[in-house]
Amino acid sequence: MTTPNYLLAVALAAAGWSNHETSRRLNSRAADRGHPGIAIDHTRVGRWIRRGELPRPPVPELLAELLTEQLRRPYTPEGLGIAPTRNVVVPLDDREYETLTLNAAAVNMPVKNYAQALLRRALSQIPSPNTVASKEV
Structure with missing residues (x-):
C-alpha cells in the first residue's frame, strides 16, 4: 500500500x-x-x-x-488503519460522489481516505449485534 x-x-x-x-x-x-x-x-x-x-x-x-x-478514548487497529483491510464497494450516484469529493477536498484528504473515515465513524455509532442480543436476554 x-x-x-x-x-x-x-x-x-x-x-x-x-x-x-x-x-x-x-x-x-x-x-x-x-x-x-x-x-x-x-x-x-x-x-x-x-x-x-x-x-x-x-x-x-x-x-x-x-x-x-x-x-482516554478507545482506539482499535482497524480504526487506526494498521490492520488488514477488507474491500467494500459502495455505489454512489453522481450527487453523492460530488458531495464526497468536495468534502474530502475541504479537509485536504484523498476521497478514499475520507470515505473510509466516514464509514468507520458511522459504524462506531452502531451497537454490535452481540451487545444488542445480550441486552435483550
Whole structure:
C-alpha cells in the first residue's frame, strides 16, 4: 500500500508523539508483554504513516492500547488503519460522489481516505449485534 495513513498520523499527533517516541513506547510495551523480539525504530513508524505499511502483530494491538491509554478514548487497529483491510464497494450516484469529493477536498484528504473515515465513524455509532442480543436476554 502506498497511500499515507492519515488516521494513524492524526492519532499520533493528538498524543503528541514523534516517531521516535512512538517506537520507544511500543518497544517498552512489547517487552512488558513478553515480546522481546520486537524492535521498532522511528523509520518503521514513518513508513506506517507515509506509505501505509502495516505493522505485524502484536504491534497493531499494542499501539491501539497505548493510544487508548494516552488519549482516554478507545482506539482499535482497524480504526487506526494498521490492520488488514477488507474491500467494500459502495455505489454512489453522481450527487453523492460530488458531495464526497468536495468534502474530502475541504479537509485536504484523498476521497478514499475520507470515505473510509466516514464509514468507520458511522459504524462506531452502531451497537454490535452481540451487545444488542445480550441486552435483550
